[in-house]
Amino acid sequence: MRPLRGRARRPYARHRRFPVAAFRSIGGAHARADVNPATGLELRNVSLLAICQALMMTASTLNITTSALVGLMLADNPALATLPFGLTWLATTVTTVPAALWMRRVGRRTGLMTGVMVGIFGGALCTLAIFERRFELFCAGSVLVGAFNAFGQQYRFAAADAAGEAFRARAISLVIAGGLIAAFAGPNLARLTRDAYPADVFAGSYAAMIAIYVVSLAVLIFIRMPRSNVAAARITLAGFARLAGRARFLVAASSAMLGYGVMNLLMTSTPLAMRACGLSFDQTASVIQWHVLAMFVPSLFTGHLIDRFGALRIMMAGALLQLACVLVNLQGQAEWNFIVALALLGFGWNFLFVGATTLLTASYQGAEKATAQGLNDFMVFGTVTLTALGSGALQHAFGWTAVNLFIAPFIATAFCLGLWLERRARQRADARPA
Structure with a gap:
């Protein structure tokens, strides 16, 4: 030669x-x-x-x-x-x-x-x-x-x-x-x-x-x-069931589903609530624009925060921001309430969604990629579809205060899921021999 x-x-x-x-440590407490x-x-x-x-x-x-x-x-x-x-x-x-x-x-x-x-x-x-x-x-x-x-x-x-x-x-x-x-x-x-x-x-x-x-x-x-050098696994119901039994996948997919569903429900209900309060279309457009900015501006630094604190902590921070949105909405229905609340909602969505997506990528083997990502998005956008179809009826039947009280337990569930997985990861780390 x-x-x-x-x-x-x-x-x-x-x-x-x-x-x-x-x-x-994508999903753990020790990033x-x-x-x-x-x-x-x-x-x-x-x-x-x-x-x-x-x-x-x-x-x-x-x-x-x-x-x-x-x-x-x-x-x-x-x-x-x-x-x-x-x-x-x-x-x-x-x-x-x-x-x-x-x-x-x-x-x-x-x-x-x-x-x-x-x-x-x-x-x-x-x-x-x-x-x-x-x-x-x-x-x-x-x-x-x-x-x-x-x-x-x-x-x-x-x-x-x-x-x-x-x-x-x-x-x-x-x-x-x-x-x-x-x-x-x-x-x-x-x-x-x-x-x-x-x-x-x-x-x-x-x-x-x-x-x-x-x-x-x-x-x-x-x-x-x-x-990729990894052969892809076939997408089967057994594969879905196997993923659903993993703590990381369950927390990642459920948190993304809850965070996105809550965001979409409030976002689509807000114009109806503002109209009922006598606020103008221009005011509504301004609120929605601030909300959309808050959804995406954090992405300029969310990845850095995940590197520093870990995905789970950022996800829990997102849930707390969405709970803060509910509290602001319950304080009144002036224009500033809607602006601040929808901005908090957007920030919270970003932390939950980016954090959950990052955690999801650590929840499956290379061969399971298509199964995990397909199931995750089906859960997330199935929920978004339901909230898009039901938000108007919920707002019309029960009003703005009831809508906010309705979503609070779902946000709390997302927070508790993150807290549970973080403590579980910490306990497993402490149990390992030095």
């Missing part, structure tokens, strides 16, 4: 390493920060995934802003105006497990690109439905948009796959931070494109959604996900 001339080139040698804090390297490849992948997350959330916010108005314009019965939006959430829930299964089969990048193409088709159907004045076609397009959203929820898990253990918490947090752009871009894009076709109001908005998805597809081309 002829000797190689010069220095041998190592794979990815061109990617410099950057110091980041390590996260030694510790050391200096560990993250490669340039990891940073590039996470940056591209954050862009994709921002684009997905921008399209989603645009859809939230316009869907009910388009439904009202197209439906023969005004009571059906919110049906397309409900179908979007339902499709997201139903597609979570198939999306995870497809990515297990074809890989992250191809799976994510498939989802984006579904979204492009959905946006095209919605645009055509507005031109043709066909409500049922708009419903069909909304289903496909919801299906894409299920694929898009995998961006944070793709970030976890793309990052080493030392960078994982920050990678997840930074990708979720992409939603910060959507807080401004989504509503403003809907406003700017609303009358792009004067005879067909909102057709321009859904045409803009298609453009967003096309840009996402282009960004995904440049992602280079690391190859």
Whole structure:
């Protein structure tokens, strides 16, 4: 064999390493920060995934802003105006497990690109439905948009796959931070494109959604996900049962489910409560914008906090912030009550969701990845669908005070789950021989 001339080139040698804090105990009480390297490849992948997350959330916010108005314009019965939006959430829930299964089969990048193409088709159907004045076609397009959203929820898990253990918490947090752009871009894009076709109001908005998805597809081309050497396990009911029996998975999935469900219930009830209090639409819009900012601004530093204190403590802090939201809501119904409460709600959601996602990645073996992520998202977005469908009826029947009292036990449950797992981890650590 002829000797190689010069220095041998190592794979990815061109990617410099950057110091980041390590996260030694994802789910335990003894998190510790050391200096560990993250490669340039990891940073590039996470940056591209954050862009994709921002684009997905921008399209989603645009859809939230316009869907009910388009439904009202197209439906023969005004009571059906919110049906397309409900179908979007339902499709997201139903597609979570198939999306995870497809990515297990074809890989992250191809799976994510498939989802984006579904979204492009959905946006095209919605645009055509507005031109043709066909409500049922708009419903069909909304289903496909919801299906894409299920694929898009995998961006944070793709970030976890793309990052080493030392960078994982920050990678997840930074990708979720992409939603910060959507807080401004989504509503403003809907406003700017609303009358792009004067005879067909909102057709321009859904045409803009298609453009967003096309840009996402282009960004995904440049992602280079690391190859896994672990054979994926088949997704089975037995696999679901095995995961549900693990303490870390149970706490992670349940906390994400409770935190997201509580947030969505209060967020969708707030405009109704503010209207009942005689507050204006502009005041309501201001409250919601502060809430969305509070949901995503913490992602700029949540990963650092998880590295420093551990995922469980950050999750418990999130539950306490959501309980503080309830207390502020119970103090009165002035505009400042809603602003402060919804900001606390957003902060609490971020700590719970990012912390729970980080904890989840430590709850399964590599072969169980698709099963664990699919089951987690099915639980989370199934709950979100139920709260989206039931929030209006609950607010109308019982009022704002009752809604807040109703959710308090669920928030307390999330806190207690985190406390239980932390104490369990501490007891096991103390029981180990020195």
